Amino acid sequence: MSHDNSPKKLVYMANQIGKFFAPQKHETAVAGIANHLTKFWDPSMRTKIVRHLSDGGEGLDPLVREAVQTLRVEQSDDAGYFG
Amino acid sequence: MSLITEIDYGTPASRSDKTVTLTIDGMEVHVPEGTSIMRAAMEVGTKIPKLCATDMLESFGSCRLCLVEIQGRAGTPASCTTPVAPGMVVHTQTERLKALRKGVMELYISDHPLDCLTCAVNGNCELQTEAGNVGLRDARYGYAGANHLADKKDESNPYFTYDPAKCIVCNRCIRACEEVQGTFALTIDGRGFGSRVSAGQMESFFESECVSCGACVQACPTATLVEKSVIDIGQAEHSAVTTCAYCGVGCSFKAEMRGEELIRMVPYKDGKANHGHSCVKGRFAWGYATHRDRILKPMIRAKVSDPWREVSWDEAIGHAASEFKRIQAAHGKNSVGGITSSRCTNEETYLVQKLVRAGFGNNNVDTCARVCHSPTGYGLGTAFGTSAGTQDFDSVDETDVVLIIGANPTDAHPVFASRMKKRLREGAKLIILDPRRIDLVRMPHVAADYHLPLQPGTNVAVLTALAHVLVTEGLVNEAFVRERCDWQEFQDWAEFVSKPRNSPEEVAKVAGVPADTIRKAARLYATGGNAAIYYGLGVTEHSQGSTTVLAIANLALATGNLGRRGVGVNPLRGQNNVQGACDMGSFPHEFSGYRHVSNDAVRSIFEKAWGVALDKEPGLRIPNMFDAAVEGTFRGIYVQGEDILQSDPDTTHVARSLAAMECVVVQDLFLNETANYAHVFLPGCTFLEKDGTFTNAERRIGRVRKVMSPKNGFGDWEITMALSNAMGFPMNYAHPSEIMDEIAATTPTFAGVSYAKLDEAGSVQWPCNESAPEGTPIMHIDAFARGKGKFVVTEYVATDERTGARFPLLLTTGRILSHYNVGAQTRRTANVAWHEEDRLEIHPHDAEQRGVRDGDWVKVSSRAGETTLRALVTDRVATGVVYTTFHHPSTQANVVTTDFSDWATNCPEYKVTAVQTSRSNGPTGWQERYREQAEQSRRIAETVEAAE
Structure with a gap:
């Protein structure tokens, strides 16, 4: 694995998540993967994986591709004292 | 404040729900069936003389001092071994008993040094007390007969001494080792007059199987087993009940003090996690609190290659805040973050995540639980x-x-x-x-x-x-x-x-x-x-x-x-406040009480309480922060009480990440390994120097009580508060209890928790709220917190960390009794006597194949890096598996561990690393370079005094 939040590493991490959900029913698995990415990945990581998919999504397992397709990333910029 | 003394009832409490009524010295007494007469008497305030009995241990009946007379029964039975019976009439003080007790005491005293004035436990010795209680004025047998007064003292244990000359062979120490600790390290050697307490097979305490838990010392009624700190300093004059800052058991201790000097830590019998027991760390390994390595003044430097410069608190805090602001202005608000510590209190952890969420304006906060639980x-x-x-x-x-x-x-x-x-x-x-x-x-x-x-x-x-x-x-x-x-x-x-x-x-x-x-x-x-x-x-x-x-x-x-x-x-939680740190909202995706940041209703609770809009997206986790730092998008970090460089996996990568940041702020007791890459050092304080709470592995919230002034000048919570105020997000708490009040007001599972409640109950287990005002010892009794329990399919997926020709062994890592985590505390105590270095355990077969003998230096290599340490050849590990601890920075065990991690949480895969080992002549190039860099990094510039 590479040592940054590069697509290669994120693809590896997303596929790891995919392998956990893979034994579940197809719709549940896709939703589970997408939900996991939304709940635990920060928006910059999600943005990268979405962008990677739009660039062809090399290396992403089929279930994960489906899940990433459902992601919507909104960068929030109105938070915090400096917001 | 006075010295807390607990009543010793002589024998353990009975758990029976049947009540027995009897009469003791004319008083009607009601106690549970199975209670000893000794305990029943103590319940009504009658203290029957005793030596071999104590309520931490089952009755033994050997000292013959606690004799009583029972109407209608012959003889003078021992009150510790005789259970109560309905209608029993007991007399604890008669002419016959007085004579018997005095005679017994004469025998004890005739073989005991009469050096009470200079004895370490003078005034706190049960033998001395009972001699007075039974009216002993002389020993008719004289002191010239056969005795043990010249027996040699064993001072081998770093923390306590064994003086057989003062031993009355009551067996309390042996029974404590068996019944309370369960180690069976002590026994009686010899018979009759020759009977002596023996560690192992007449070995010294240090060389025996003794694990130095202190149960024997606590049980000893004389100065036979006594803490060296009591011998050196004297006895305490006041004490406070507090919670141990080591592992997740969360033992309660009495911190026994003389002024602001800690004399000893004594496990508290009413402590609901430990019931009066302790281990070598909590009981004895607190010397780090006053170790000369502690840094007490704030320091800053422009570059990590510069020596540190001591500055005022205002300058250090101001510099850290201005750096974080500068970085955010240049690289966006998400370019900084913070790490909370499982070694710090709930209140301190809560404040750090509050600072990050509200002050930094992002959710880039994580905790060391990322790498454990x-x-x-x-x-x-x-x-x-x-x-x-x-x-x-x-x-x-x-x-x-x-x-x-x-x-x-x-x-x-x-x-x-x-x-x-x-x-x-x-x-x-x-x-x-x-x-x-x-x-x-x-x-x-x-x-x-x-x-x-x-x-x-x-x-x-x-x-x-x-x-x-x-x-x-x-x-x-x-x-x-x-x-x-x-x-x-x-x-x-x-x-x-x-x-x-x-x-x-x-x-x-x-x-x-x-x-x-x-x-x-x-x-x-x-x-x-x-x-x-x-x-x-x-x-x-x-x-x-x-x-x-x-x-x-x-x-x-x-x-x-x-x-x-x-x-x-x-x-079983590793560090003292892992549970609490998680409860307090240290993870980037959730607020206190495990509520996701995307939940609008929850977020509004905190937005209202803190008066600021909060980010609804999860922040970066620790490994993501490291990766983002290397990438250049994450440039500043506030690390409270954690040594991420030593404890996180793949040290080379962590070092590279830290080196890439523009502002690393470390708050700790010592210049830890992470501080080698820090630009601001804020000296922290120990658990003895502040108020707060820890939450143990059973969800038990226990008080941490300040028993001495912070040597650095401030509690850790006050330092976070100062940093937040300097960042422009106001925090104004006068006492940690006010922080807990805020936690209770915003967190449903903590709604009933307050310092007043903890003072009253001793401790409580969350959830503690309207539905469970006294806390919740057992969860999910009638229904699960989520409603129905959820079965989840768990397909086995083999790790990608595989052995092969190049790395044929599997390395797994763990801990040892005498050390705690990265060892920053325990390495600065006498605990190093038991474990002065990390060793590589290797099976005899694997060792022989590689020509490795016990004690040899061996190199351990993985795809992440390599280090050297000495081998311990043992069949505790299976063939193909090697094992080491990670308590010593010189070993750098985490240079070898990789960046593979748990699929769901990014918790590192410390327990599986494919490695090869071979004989070695000494440290690796990395270790040598690291040592040199660490030495350079720890230089502190001499302060130039202003001319008068």
């Missing part, structure tokens, strides 16, 4: 709805089958291990899943019924095989599952585990555990009565850590081992 949070949260263990420690007293997975309680959670061993000695069965032969597999009076020495990385496969047996052999508790769980989810799971590939016979091929052993272990767990699972980092620190936690939960659900005493799923 984050999979517990995910797994138990998913299965049961609460990210915490289900039981209290006392629950083990009603357990019939103990199942330990990936934990080594006698080293890492020693006080709870003693409770567990007691239950095992009473007959509970034991199953252990561990690649290594931990002590509990076989030790005095404890032996595992089944040890499953599975290959590292195969936890999920083995647990699913256990489930396979439950389902295919009809051992599922269907009534429980139907009532308490989702039946369809259960059926899906049952179908999955029943597949042939999950059978013990198939799993045996990858896990290396005989199928028959897996089957027998599963049957025992399902049919042996109350079964409880205890697990540790051997479960969580894997690429399938979260899956393993779910597989554990599945077993408990399928067998109905939840929701009552004696059963449950119990994560």
Whole structure:
């Protein structure tokens, strides 16, 4: 694995998540993967994986591709004292 | 403030619910059946003279001092061994008893040095007290006869002395070692007058199996076993009850003081986690608090290659805040973050995450639980709805089958291990899943019924095989599952585990555990009565850590081992406040009480309380922060009480990440390894120097009480507050109790918690709120926190960290009794006497193949890096597996561990690293470069005094 939040590493991490959900029913698995990415990945990581998919999504397992397709990333910029 | 003294009732309390009425010295007494006469008398304030009895131990009846007369019965029975009976009439003081007691005491005193004035326990000696109580004025036998007064003192233990000249052979120390600690290190050597307490087989205490828990010292009624600190300083004049800052057991101690000097830490009998017991760390290893290495003044520097410059608090805080602001202005608000510490209090942890969320304006906050128990949070949260263990420690007293997975309680959670061993000695069965032969597999009076020495990385496969047996052999508790769980989810799971590939016979091929052993272990767990699972980092620190936690939960659900005493799923937390740090909202995706940041209703609670808009997106986790730093998008970090460089995996990568940042702020007691890459150092304070609370592994919130002024000038909470104010986000708490009030106001599971409540109850277990005003010892009694218990399919996915020709061995890591985590504290105590370096355990077969002998220097290489350490050749590890601890920075065990991590939480896979070992002549190039860099980095510029 590479040592940054590069697509290669994120693809590896997303596929790891995919392998956990893979034994579940197809719709549940896709939703589970997408939900996991939304709940635990920060928006910059999600943005990268979405962008990677739009660039062809090399290396992403089929279930994960489906899940990433459902992601919507909104960068929030109105938070915090400096917001 | 005065010295807290606890009543010694002489014998343990009876648990009977039947009451017996008797008369003692004319007073009617009502006590539970089974109570001793001695205890019954003490219940009404009558203290019968005693020496061999103490209420931490079963009665023994050897000293013959506690004799009483009972109407209608012949003789003078010992009150400690005689139970009460209905209508019994007892006299504790008669002419006959007075004469007998005085005679007994004469014999004791005739062989005891009469040096009371210069004795370390003068005024606090039970022999001295009882001699006075029985009216002894002389010993008719004189002092010239045969005696033991010239017996040699054993001063080998770093913390206490054994002076046989003062020993009255009451056996309290031996019984404490057996009954309380369960080590059986002490015995009586010889017979009659020659009887002497012996450590091991007449060895010194240090050389014997003694684990230095201090139970014998606490039990000793004379100065035979006494703390060296008491000998050196004298006795305490006041004390306060506080909570230990070491492991997740969270023992209560009396910090016994003279002025602001700590004399000793004595385990508190009313402590609900430890019931008066302790281990070598909490009891004795507190000297780091005053160690010369402590940094007491704030320091800053422009570059990490510069020497440190001592500055005022205002300058240090102002510099840190201006740097964070500068970085955010240049690189965006998400370019900085913070790390909270499981070593700090709940209140301090809460403040750090508040500073990050509200002051920095992002959710880039994480905690060291990321690298230990984050999979517990995910797994138990998913299965049961609460990210915490289900039981209290006392629950083990009603357990019939103990199942330990990936934990080594006698080293890492020693006080709870003693409770567990007691239950095992009473007959509970034991199953252990561990690649290594931990002590509990076989030790005095404890032996595992089944040890499953599975290959590292195969936890999920083995647990699913256990489930396979439950389902295919009809051992599922269907009534429980139907009532308490989702039946369809259960059926899906049952179908999955029943597949042939999950059978013990198939799993045996990858896990290396005989199928028959897996089957027998599963049957025992399902049919042996109350079964409880205890697990540790051997479960969580894997690429399938979260899956393993779910597989554990599945077993408990399928067998109905939840929701009552004696059963449950119990994560043994590593550091003192891992549970609390997680509870307090340290994870980037959730607020206190495990509520996701995207939940509008929850976020509005905090936005209202803090007066600021909050980010609804999760922030970066620690490994993501490191990766982002290398990438250049994350440039500033505030690290409170954590040594990420030493404790996190793949040290080379962590170092590179820290080196890439523009502002690293470290708040700690010492210039730890992370501080080598810091630009601002804010000196922290010890648990003795501040008020607060810790939450232990059983969700118990206990008070930490300040017993001395902070040597650095401020509590850690005050430092975070100053940084926040300098950042422009105001925090104004006058006392940590106000922070707890805010936690209670914003966190439903803590709604009933306050310092007043903790002072009144001693401690409480969350949830503590309107529904459970006195707290919740056992969770999920009638329903799960999430409603129905959730079965989850747990497919085994082998780790990508594979052995091969280049790296043929599997390295797994762990802890040792005498040290704590990265060793920053314990390495600065006499505990180094037991473990002065990390060693590589290697099986004799693997050692022979490589020409490695015991004590040789060996190089350990992985794809991440290489280090050297000395070998310990032992068959505790299986062939193909090597093991080491990570307590010493010179070893750099984490140079070798890789960046593979748990799929759900990014918890690092510390427990599986493919390595090769070979003989070595000395340190690796990395170690030498690191040592040089560390020395350079720790330079502190001399302060130039202003001219007068």
